[in-house]
Amino acid sequence: MGRLVIVSNRVPVPEKGGAAGAGGLAVALKAALEDRGGIWMGWSGKTSGEDEPQPLSHQQQGNITYALTDLTDTDVEEYYRGFANRVLWPICHYRLDLAEYGRKEMAGYFRVNRFFAHRLAPLIKPDDVVWVHDYHLIPLAAELRAMGLKNRIGFFLHIPWPPADVLFTMPVHEEIVRSLSYYDLVGFQTDHDLENFAGCLRREGIGYEVGQGRFSAYGRIFKGGTYAIGIETAAFANFAKKASANKTVRRARESLQDRSLIIGVDRLDYSKGITQRIDAFERFVLANPAHQGHVTYLQITPKSRSEVPEYEAMQSMVAEQAGRVNGALGTVDWVPIRYVNRSVGRHILAGLYRLGKVGLVTPLRDGMNLVAKEYVAAQDPEDPGVLVLSRFAGAARELKQALLVNPYDIEGTANAIARALSMPLEERQERWKTMIDQLLEHDVSSWCRVFLEDLTASPVQTC
Known part of the structure; x- marks a missing residue:
């Protein structure tokens, strides 16, 4: 069994001599990483002004390598504050009145995901399993696939997924949905979110369910499921x-x-x-x-x-x-x-x-x-x-x-x-x-275990 590679916008790096200071999610993911060995990669929270960010910084703790990257001020403004939190966040929370779409911010969002992919890809071994978290990084699998990676890649959305009439108000909704098709498994919090996602595929003739929780869209087969996150x-x-x-x-x-x-x-x-x-x-x-x-x-x-x-x-x-x-x-x-x-x-x-x-x-x-x-x-x-x-x-x-x-x-x-x-x-x-x-019965460790079991059992996607 290969290593586990987790990618999230921010990484709860443990304090020196202690455990991660975050809550149950960090505890569960850290335990999974310790069990299999692997990498947790994400933004360091620091900026490099407008200069090109420095190489990835690494911190080793047991079987886990924490790999952190800085971003430029422009990256943070367009990718994080811009598209992620002023377009995706309000739309996924049904607040169309607060969404402020800008083409520059959209381009920055996809650019930073490409940047993440280029920094992550050299770290990935052929049998590694990759687990990407949340709305900041939806396009990451598409970027990794474009670089030739064939690994199992799963995605979990921690926020709601809206119905078609809400999602389609976003000018780049098709690019966002297409990006999700590059994962082997797309996980949602509730059955309502999964139903909304399936409805988005059907509504535009983008894709359809092929049975047993699998979907076909953009020439790819992938699985969708519900995984209600728990606590410890x-x-x-x-x-x-x-x-x-x-x-x-x-x-x-x-x-x-x-x-x-x-x-x-x-x-x-x-x-x-x-x-x-x-x-x-x-x-x-x-x-x-x-x-x-x-x-x-x-x-x-x-x-x-x-x-x-x-x-x-x-x-x-x-x-x-x-x-x-x-x-x-x-x-x-x-x-x-x-x-x-x-x-x-x-x-x-x-x-x-x-x-x-x-x-x-x-x-x-x-x-x-x-x-x-x-x-x-x-x-x-x-x-x-x-x-x-x-x-x-x-x-x-x-x-x-x-x-x-x-x-x-x-x-x-x-x-x-x-x-x-x-x-x-x-x-x-x-x-x-x-x-x-x-x-x-359904605590955060169970959530983590079930998602990874389903990801590794998912069929390899076909183009």
């Missing part, structure tokens, strides 16, 4: 239990003064539905006077892509909205919303999840949303909280015992918060038990 469930549950003794978590518990905690944790992004969520919390408090002064809503929202204007504007909008609600509803001894606009350590988050009587996870659209899974895993089995989850998050396809809501329905979400806080213990335990069993 058992480890995170143990993590949360131990975190209750953490000094910060203990201070947070004491500061609540027996108030019920409602918690939301999201990267600052317009897809997360944070403003609608604050509106729903306000509606809940106004409609339920008995809860006034007896609940605290903690929203943790680290900054994200602050160099993109839409994100900077949203940061101000969320802060102003939280301030308005606190000014309208708060009293001298009660602040309804605690808004934290910075990163919080994962060990602290685990303890805060466990404190939460309600986990409020209500994105407008999300590929999966691992916060929902972490919240469930963190709960005390004897007294679990209740997950209020958007039906438009991929996690809703698995966590059906959560209270599923339409995040655009402010009153409906407010009612779900009220129901969650009044839910009897026995019902909470039953709902939680079903969800935790699902997460234990």
